[in-house]
Amino acid sequence: TWPVYYLYGDEPFKIQEFVEKVTAIAFPGVAASDPFCIDRIDGSTSTGSDVLGAVQSMGLFSAGAGKRLVIVRQAHQLKELDALANALMAGDGESPWGDSILLLVADNLDGRRKFHQWLKKKGYALEFKVARDAELLQWVHYLTKKRQLKVSAGVAELLAIVSDGSLYRLSQEIEKAWIYAGAQPGAELTLEHVNAVSSTQITHEMIELVRAVVEGKRTRSLLLTEKLIRAPEDAIGFVGFLTWSLKNANSPEFAKAAQIRNLRALRPKMLASLIELDARLKGSGVEATLLVEQFVIENTGELTA
16 A cells, blocks of 8 residues: 555545455554544635654554555645655655555645646646546446456446436446345346336336337327437437347347347348437537437338338
């Protein structure tokens, strides 16, 4: 472990997970709430001297043999940093507090501050960015494994979609689906579990819209489109869920529809149309409902491969 970590960025969930891991490494088998091991400080109401005093103090009754972990929230608001900065910088990175660890959790890193410049130069500053689409599946597998849960590839993709890019929401959706599944260790989350508890726009009616499109039922698809697609977010949810269903045509929800329409042969054309719809939703400025209606008309009815 390093003597100090400066953790910042736009994804607080990643920072929270990192703090948990450092805590587990520093104090294996010790509860994170142990007051003799861990100090939590609010940087908006504290000074650098307060932090220095906390991290240099000895935890006499600690299971970590005197080692401490000091977590400072809102660290970018700390005032009077000189004492803390000088203690670290004087040793050129050597720990001035033995095996104890200081975690500075902040919204941002101020490149104008000499102390922040030094933290970045030494590699002690870690930026946590919002999860990209490509990362979301990795987070699904990480969070389900953490809870000792099982998910198929298709359900993992659906969880990534309903998270809407938020790791906090992803964690909540997994927890809700797990509770709905019976809250037993080793449970397998299914499409039914996720759909039953999802708090996003992918509701039962959205599933019906996607199924109607997959089955080629133009009239029903248009009626549901008018009812459900009111904003760009609704349309993006539709694109994500239809993409998922095309890639998982053998799932119980869509296997019958796939057989009815020979979806396997039609899939390349529909996926190409979805890519075009996604681009137009994000860049054309045209009303989302109209764009989805156009997609429905072009991809339902007597469509041939």
